[in-house]
Amino acid sequence: MADPITVTTVADGVARIQWQGEPTTDALRQAVAGALTAHTRVEALVGIDDRSAQRAATWAGLLKEGVTRGVTVDGAVTDRVVYARVRDDQPVDQPEGFRSLLNSFLPRKRAISQMLVRDPDGRVLLCQLTYKRDWDLPGGVVEVGESPRLAVQREVEEELGLDLEPGVLVLTDWLPAWSGWDDAVCLVFDGGTHPPSVLARVVMQEREIRDVRFCTLEEVDELAADFTARRVRAAVSGARPYTESGR
Structure with a gap:
């Protein structure tokens, strides 16, 4: 045989x-x-x-x-x-x-870290990205071997030129697979409250950021994708530590 x-x-x-x-x-x-x-x-x-x-x-x-x-x-x-x-x-x-x-x-999960930055009026800092139409919270993908907390600090500094210390984790949002992307976990850290004048210190990374501004929650609904708007509202409310696609 x-x-x-x-x-x-x-x-x-x-x-x-x-x-x-x-x-x-x-x-x-x-x-x-x-x-x-x-x-x-x-x-x-x-x-x-x-x-x-x-x-x-x-x-x-x-x-x-x-x-x-x-x-x-x-x-x-x-x-x-x-x-x-x-x-x-x-x-x-x-x-x-x-x-x-x-x-x-064994399965590996993509992680995204974002920062919730607000002004004294409760508006939320959003970025207009060059590679998609929707606005989003500042942040990005966590590199292999990098802590999510350090990742969001690095991303905000790279994209906006702002050195902001991440605070507590305010939301963990699971994102299902969508439009060619695998599923992911998005961690939103508190970036504190800052006066609108902080925008004058912004140095945008032209390759990724087209614009940045503080937005009301109603403006977030208009400018961001629906799942991003839900995530922002969930992070702001602080009512739930965990959501799935903002729900």
């Missing part, structure tokens, strides 16, 4: 492992280990909907790297999940190696 696991050299130092059916975890692990004695990297391309093969790749110690799109397999253009292991990866029977394995496939 032919071995259902095959290992093929596809580039200098790179092996590709394939299997038929459901080989045992031990057999796959041995094949991966054997391939790494002669290669620096071993990889597997697994079907998007083939959960069984994805589990097999994971428990064989291959880390999920992402999705390669538009590859031709058996004459058909399709997408494949890429799993791989390199020779220097920590063994999966060691704590660090096992954590890296889990980290490669």
